[in-house]
Amino acid sequence: MAAENERKNLQAQLEAARKEQNPFSVPDVNSSGRVEKLRDRISALKERRDSLLVVYKPEWPEVKKIDAEIKGLQAELDAAPAEIVTSMQRRYEAAVSRENLLRRSYEQQKATTTQQTRDQIDLLAMTQELETNKRRF
Numbered sequence: 001m002a003a004e005n006e007r008k009n010l011q012a013q014l015e016a017a018r019k020e021q022n023p024f025s026v027p028d029v030n031s032s033g034r035v036e037k038l039r040d041r042i043s044a045l046k047e048r049r050d051s052l053l054v055v056y057k058p059e060w061p062e063v064k065k066i067d068a069e070i071k072g073l074q075a076e077l078d079a080a081p082a083e084i085v086t087s088m089q090r091r092y093e094a095a096v097s098r099e100n101l102l103r104r105s106y107e108q109q110k111a112t113t114t115q116q117t118r119d120q121i122d123l124l125a126m127t128q129e130l131e132t133n134k135r136r137f
Contacts, residue, residue, distance in 0.1 A: 007095040023081030038077040
């Protein structure tokens with residue numbers, strides 16, 4: 001069943017992500033557009049900071065402003081892997097629910113079909129008995 005395969009894939013990805021020592025080596029984290037943008041922004045700010053430090057001291061207001069921006073962005077970057085793993089958990093839970101819903105629906109349909117088959121067999125048996133009784137009388 002496709003839903004079962006999807007659930008198993010998501011489960012494997014989630015378990016691997018939870019076991020990973022470096023959260024940034026989790027494929028979903030590493031390929032995240034948000035993480036990439038944060039890294040790019042931090043890199044650009046560090047380059048700007050380094051260029052300012054050629055002329056100014058670390059106490060210079062512009063350098064301090066950049067340091068504060070880097071700190072905020074770094075905090076966001078540090079929180080991103082946990083948020084992405086939480087998102088993976090939600091996708092896995094949704095896949096489990098979808099699989100269970102499809103399984104219940106399949107079982108209900110199977111039960112209905114089985115009952116209809118039994119009813120058809122019973123009807124056929126009654127029809128044959130009726131025909132047999134007609135011939136006797």
